[in-house]
Amino acid sequence: MNHKTTILALTVLLSACSMTSKAGKTEHAITNKEKKTMSNTDTQSKLTPKQLLTGLLNLLETSDSVDDFTPEKLSRTFNVPLNSFFFDNKSTPTTRYGFIQRPSSKWSQGVYFVKRYDGKKQLHLSFNWEDKSSPRPDMKDVCEMTASEFITQTRALGFSDKPIRALGRAPILEGFELSNGKLKVDIRLTQSCIQTIRVR
Numbered sequence: 001m002n003h004k005t006t007i008l009a010l011t012v013l014l015s016a017c018s019m020t021s022k023a024g025k026t027e028h029a030i031t032n033k034e035k036k037t038m039s040n041t042d043t044q045s046k047l048t049p050k051q052l053l054t055g056l057l058n059l060l061e062t063s064d065s066v067d068d069f070t071p072e073k074l075s076r077t078f079n080v081p082l083n084s085f086f087f088d089n090k091s092t093p094t095t096r097y098g099f100i101q102r103p104s105s106k107w108s109q110g111v112y113f114v115k116r117y118d119g120k121k122q123l124h125l126s127f128n129w130e131d132k133s134s135p136r137p138d139m140k141d142v143c144e145m146t147a148s149e150f151i152t153q154t155r156a157l158g159f160s161d162k163p164i165r166a167l168g169r170a171p172i173l174e175g176f177e178l179s180n181g182k183l184k185v186d187i188r189l190t191q192s193c194i195q196t197i198r199v200r
Helices: 003-017 032-037 049-061 071-078 147-156
Strands: 096-101 107-115 121-129 160-165 173-180 183-190 193-199
Touching: 049 071, 049 107, 049 121, 049 147, 049 193, 071 096, 071 107, 147 160, 147 173, 147 183, 147 193
Parallel strands: none
Antiparallel strands: 096 107, 107 121, 121 193, 160 173, 173 183, 183 193
């Protein structure tokens, strides 16, 4: 694996890990072993950002809890071969796995599952800009499905939603909290575009 691919993979994983649990605990740091086992998915057929979010909607529709998010189910749902996934541990490949793609020259996207140190399981989807040394590019390249469109579809699946707004004189919509049975979804926005999603 080349250096550029390693940086790309690490960017997606670190971004997803920045989302905290309600208890305020962050995800554990990625290890050197995990960095070495990440696979380059650029040679595979790429999903568009809309297809990635549609895949997540299909996953939510066909799952009762995060326990259903096996590598095989993620592979089928997102139509990404298992040999394109990264796994943190070959002998126990069920604690951290997923895939990363580059839909444009400025953005990367990915989905990954993690079983946390405290036993809790989460699925992360995120869009990340590659060059962190430069200003964030316009999200139009990866905003093929707006947050309102995504929320409308989750409502059709039976999810209830609660908007999250920043405090201030003119509160800014920062995201949504969704709930349906055992599935809880946290969405973080940049303007009207989805930046990250966590399913727990």
